[in-house]
Amino acid sequence: MNNTLHEVFSQPATWRQTESLTGDARRELAAPGERMLVLGCGTSWFVAQSIAELRESAGLGETDAVCASEYVPRRHYDRIVAITRSGTSTEVLDALRRVPAGVRRVAVTAVRGEPVDGLTDARLVLDFADERSVVQTRFPTSVLVTVLRAYGKGGERVVADGEAALAASLPADPGDVDHLVFLGTGWTVGLAHEAALKVREAAQAHAESYPALDFRHGPVAVAGPRTLVWSLGDVPESLDETARAAGAIVYRDDRHPLAQLVLAQRFALALAAHRGLDPDRPRLLTRSVVLAAR
Template sequence: MNDTSEEIASQPAVWEQGLGLTAQARRELAVPGQRMLILGCGTSWFVAQSIAELRESAGLGETDAVCASEYVPRRRYDRVVAITRSGTSTEVLDALRQVPQGTHRVAVTAVAGEPVDTLAETRLLLDFADERSVVQTRFPTTVLALARAAFGADLSHLVADGTAALEAPLPADPAAIDHLVFLGTGWTVGLAHEAALKVREAAQAYSESYPAMDFRHGPVAVAGARSLVFSFGDVPLALDEAGRAAGATTYRDDRDPLAQLVLAQRFALALAAHRGLDPDRPRLLTRSVVLTDAV
């Protein structure tokens, strides 16, 4: 066992603990009628995309998700939420400094006492979901579980589905796969992006992610016998047929999409092991991107 695999395995228990903060999350993320911006980098940006879709779909107000490094204060928001596990990511801190005065700023983080605390009026602290790993797993999934609960989703099945995903067979033999395509629709597009990132980070493998219906608008051209096409949520069954017609292995199941992400994380680790890689020491990556020089 390495740190990353232990943290993946801990997710159902951590989600259950996280759901105890639903009332606080509702106050920070679910205020009806407010126009909200959610910022993040890497994994946190993909989580932001999912939360933005979930919040709007719940009828709580217009919600945008922007990569923190691309933030420009052109639009007016009532509330800006910054997701940063470490509380130290330079681009997130720089973006928060640009938020106009009078806008309520919220930090969603796993570590107290870091620079992000001085730039936010309120904080949602998930220190029990913090990770030793560079590769994020349980922190982002706990943030998403908590946001879903805050927006009124029924998650009574989530812990059981997550536990089942820890025991489920992998979707393919890692030795037979060197190209992965993750598909999602609605809020699970963000999950697809996150799953593809896990494969790149942990296994240094070729992975892509798309809104599901876009798969046939070009990406299917590179799918073949050593491809795995993995669908999150309610992706049309016809896309499995398109993948199989290209020679690819296709996978889907009926568990909660966060549990499906657990299975994708496990596959990323299995692929890393097959390639002789240590997921706790991903190539060229650090726990937090802290820039010391001007870019």
Template structure:
């Protein structure tokens, strides 16, 4: 078993541990009535998108998500949350340096004693969710599990679905698929983006992701017999018919969307194995992007 596989398999247990940080998460990620910005790069940006939707759906306050490299301090926020597994990503650190004085800054990270600590007022440390792999799996899902706990979600059913996703059959034979499209709606759009990224990182395969209804506005044109169209959450069922009319395989299940992401991670690894790739050594990638 490679590191990435082991970390994927550990997720349900790690989510339970993340839930023990609920009091800290309520204080830093809920903050009812405040305007919040969530920053991140790559996977962490997609997690930020999901958190922003979840927080607003919970009625806790206006929440934006911005890619850290695109942050410009134009709007007022009461607090800025930076998600960074390593605590060293250059774009995240540069964004935090631009945050106006008086704004509360929080880091969600897996490592203690990194540069992000000097730029923030508080830290949510998920060191138990840290990873040896370059390709992130359990850290981002644990951040989302923690945020959902802070917003009132009971994780027991989520953990049970996560356990089931570890042994569930894959939706297709990787030998038959060379194009994947992940669709989401609301907070699961971020999950769709993350699933597509896992396929690109681990398997170097052609993958896309969209808000579900946008699939008909152009992306369906490239779907065909070797395409897998994968829906997260409450995606309109008629989009399965659209996928099948294009000759593609349509997939959805009724597990919690976070558990569905676990299954997508497993598919990315199976596709990597089919292509003779080592997911622990993804092409051109490093654990943290540190620019000079």
């Protein structure tokens, strides 16, 4: 078993451990009534998108999500939260340096003692969810379980469904698929983006992701018999017929959306194995993007 697969299968256990962080997460990530911005790069940006939707839908306050490299301090925020597994990503650190004085800066990370510590007022450290792998799996999902608990959206169902997703059959034979489309709605749009990224990173395969109803506004044109259209969360069932009409394989299930993401991670690794790739050594990628001084 490679490191990445081991970390995928460890997720229900790390999700249970997030319960110990609920109080700190409520204090730093709920902050009722404040205007909040959540920053990240890659996987962390998609996690930020999900957090922003979850926080607003919980009635906790206006929340935006921005790719850290695109952050420009134009709008006023009371609090800026940076998601960074390593605490070393250059674009995240640069964004935090641009935050105006008086704004509370919070890091959600997996490692202590890294440069992000000196740029933030508070840290939420999920060291039990840190990973050896370049391809992130259990850290981002553990962050989201932490957020779900902090926002009063539960935690026990997701653990049980996560365990079920580890035992479930894959939705298709990886040998029959060379194009994946992940669809989400609300907070699961971020999960759809993350699922597609896992396929690109681990299996070097063609994977797309969209807000569900946008699938009919162009993306369906490239779907065909070797396409797997995968819905995450409460996606309208009418889209299944749209995908089938294009000849695509369709998949959805009733498990918690994070458990559905676990199954997508498993599929990405199975597709990598089918293609003879080692997901522990993804092409052109490193654990953290650290750029030379500019």
